[in-house]
Amino acid sequence: GHSEDLTHIRVVELEHDITGSLGLSIAGGIGSSIGDTAVIIANMTPAGPAAKSQKLKIGDQILSINDVQLDGMSHDEVVQLLKKPGTIKLTVSHGEETRVSVSGHTSRQVSTDMSQEYAELMAQDNVFQETLAPDEGPPPQCNTLHLNKGPEGLGFSIVGGHGSPHGDLPIYVKSVFSKGAAADEGSLKRGDQIISVNGQSLEGCTHDEAVSILKNTRGAVTMTVLTS
Structure with a gap:
């Protein structure tokens, strides 16, 4: 020894x-x-x-x-x-540099590709009932957010839309990723309703239309959201 x-x-x-x-x-x-x-x-x-x-x-x-x-x-x-x-x-x-994932398979890098995220979203378009339930809190506030869309993308996913499986709904934020413009800006959260993007109203948009509007943004993006 x-x-x-x-x-x-x-x-x-x-x-x-x-x-x-x-x-x-x-x-x-x-x-x-x-x-x-x-x-x-x-x-x-x-x-x-x-x-x-x-x-x-x-x-x-x-x-x-x-x-x-x-x-x-x-x-x-x-x-x-x-x-x-x-x-x-x-x-x-100090152990060997073996990456063990809990299932016993070596871990794969998870792709942060947005298109994959959207594909998954369209497959499971589940709206949060809690956002839609009228609650006693203060009325929702209208906020304007300024996001800088970089290589990581906008960094959030959406749910809802006109003609969604749950009926004609506004566009809501489903989740905010740990990386991307929304995380850097810091105030966007799950359940926020997106009213407009760069002055273009999302009222009456289908899910797909809203996705393409968000995907086609470049650089500085201004979004109006209702947050509770």
Whole structure:
């Protein structure tokens, strides 16, 4: 046991974020989906505490949590240890750079191609009932947003439209992606109703028409939305 053998073992302290998450997922443990293996870091949320520490890598093996050795522990027991409140002290050793996804397949880069996103949307055009339900809150506000459409696109998907499976509906924001113009601008959210794009009203537009109006925008995009 020379001392240089220990250089790849390190201790990392993490604090949970406001949602109570460390921003990491693990694979392995006794009885896990990939067999009885060592516990390794399978994934990290880009902005989560684990990624921000810059001391952890996907594929690192976790040896102990708060000085509790993980040897012989089940996957679920390890997950419970990670959820304990307070500072979490991980002892990790540098593992192979193998990316293990939880299903046991190596992970593929997910394409951020918008056209694929739209294809998926048209297949499952589900409107949120909660947006349409009249609620007691303040009346919706009309906001004008200025988005800068870059290589990542506008960065959101839509639902609704004239002649949608749910009837003639306005165009609503279905989801805002983590990258893109909407995320950079910061105020667009799920359930906002899009009134117009670059001064062109979406009233009476079908889903497809609204998609093509949004896809054909370039550079600076001005959108009027109703937000509740």
